[in-house]
Amino acid sequence: MKIIIILSLTFILSACSSLSNLVPPDIATAIKIEESETFKELKSLPKPKGAIPVSVYSFRDQTGQYKPQANISSFSTAVTQGATSILMQALSDSDWFLPVEREGLQNILTERKITRAANKNKNGKTELPPLTTAKILLEGGIISYDSNTKTGGFGAEYFGIGASELYREDVISVYMRAIDVRTGQVLVSVSTSKTVLSTEARAGFFRYVSFKRLAEAEAGYTSNEPMHICVKQALEKAITELVKKGLDKRVWKAQDTTASYQYHNQYK
Template structure:
C-alpha cells in the first residue's frame, strides 16, 4: 500500500530542487566565464628579488671592475616532466642576461659584451668602413674595453620534489585538502683572473621553488535521490625564472663581499665594511660553514690496527 506524502513535504522538496539547479548552473557559468587575473594588464618591470634589492644598497667601490661574461649556461640537462614538451627545459636559458643585469645593478662592475661579440665586431667593421669612406679619413672607432676578470659558471642543479606533503579533512560532507611540493635550483659563479687564469673565488647559492594547492569540496544529498557535489581549487607555483634570478643575485652579492674580505677589490670608504648589509651576508656565510667532527677514538684505534696489519 502506498503511503501518501504530505502536501507540505512535496512542496518543500520541489521548491528546494527548483532553486538548487539554477543556483548551481549560475555558479558554474560564473566560474567558467571568469577571466584569468593579470592577463589584460599592461606589461611591467620584473619585480626585484630580495638579493637584487641588497645589490642596489651595496656601498660604492674604490674602483669598478671590468667583467666579461661569455656564457652562463644551463648545465643541469633537466627537462620539464610530462605532459610538457620533451624539448622544454626545466630552467631558463637566459641566465647570462640575468647575470649581466645583476652585475650592472650592483654598481661594482662594468659588464662588457662578450656573448654577442661577433655582432659587435661586425658593427665596428661597418663603422670603420663608413669612416674610411668619409672625406677626413679618420675612423674614430675606439678600442674595445678589456676585462680584468671573467665570470664563469651556470645553473648546476635542479632537483624536483625535494619535499612534498599534504593535509586534508572532511566532516558532514564538507572537506578541505592541501598539498605542497618544493623544488630546488643551485647556481655556481666563479671569478677568473684574465692575466693569470687563476680562479679568484667561487660561490654556490641555492634557492627553493615552492608550489602549493588548496582543494575545498562539498558533498551532500539534497533529498533521497539527488546528490549535490561542489569542488574548487587554487594552485600557486613560484616562477622558476625568478628563483634562478634570486640565486644569481645572491651569488653576485656573496662573490663581491668575499672579494672585499680577501682584498681582491676595495671599498671606497673602508668604514662601510661594518655596514649592517655586509655583516648580515658575512653572518649568513658563517652559518653555512660545515664543521667536520673528529672521529671517535675507537675508530681511530681500529684504523691504526688495520694499518699495522697491512
C-alpha cells in the same frame, strides 16, 4: 566524537576562506619586476673604489633537466636558458662591476666593420676606439635542479565536505667564479641555491540532497613561483656573496676605508 566534528568543520571553514584566488584574473598590462630581498641586499653593499670591467661569455643551464609533465613527453627545459642576460642585468644593477658585452661579440665586430666601411676618411682610415677590456671573467652556470625535495600537505573531510592544501619544493643551485684574465687564476668562487615553491589548495562539496539527486561542487587554485625569478634571485645572491668573499680575500676594496672592508684592491 563531537570534538572531532567541531575540529573538522573549523579546519574546513578556515581552508575554504583561504581560497582567495578563485576568480580568474583579468587581462593585465606589463609591469616592472618587483625588487626582491636579494636585490636590496645587492644594492646595500658598500660602495667600491671603482667599477671593475667584467665579461661573461656564457652562463648556461648545465642541469640537463626537462620540465616535468604528467603522462606526456616534454622538451621544455626546467630552468630558463637566458641566465646570461639575467646575470648581465644583475651585474649592471650592482655598483661593483662594469659588464662588457661578450655573448654578442660577433655582432659588435660586424657593426664595427660596417662603421669603418661607411665612415672612411680621406686617408682610407676610420678612427674607432678600442673595445673595453675586462679585468675579470665570470664563469659558472646553473648546475643543479632537484625536484620534489620536499612535499606535503594536510586536509580534512566530513560528511561530503572537505578541503586540502598541498605544497612542493624544488631547489636550483648556482655556482659562479671570478677569474683574473691576466693569469687565469680563480680569485673567488661562490655557490648559492634557491627553493622553488608550488602550492595547491582546494575545497569540495559532495552530498545527496534527496533521493537520486546529488549535489557536487569543487574549487581550488595553484601557485607556482616563476622559474626565471628564482634564477634571478639566485644570481643576485651569488654576486653579493662574490663581492663579500672578494673583500674578505682582499681581491678588491670598498670606497669607505673606515668600514669593516679594509682590503687591498689589486685592480685600482
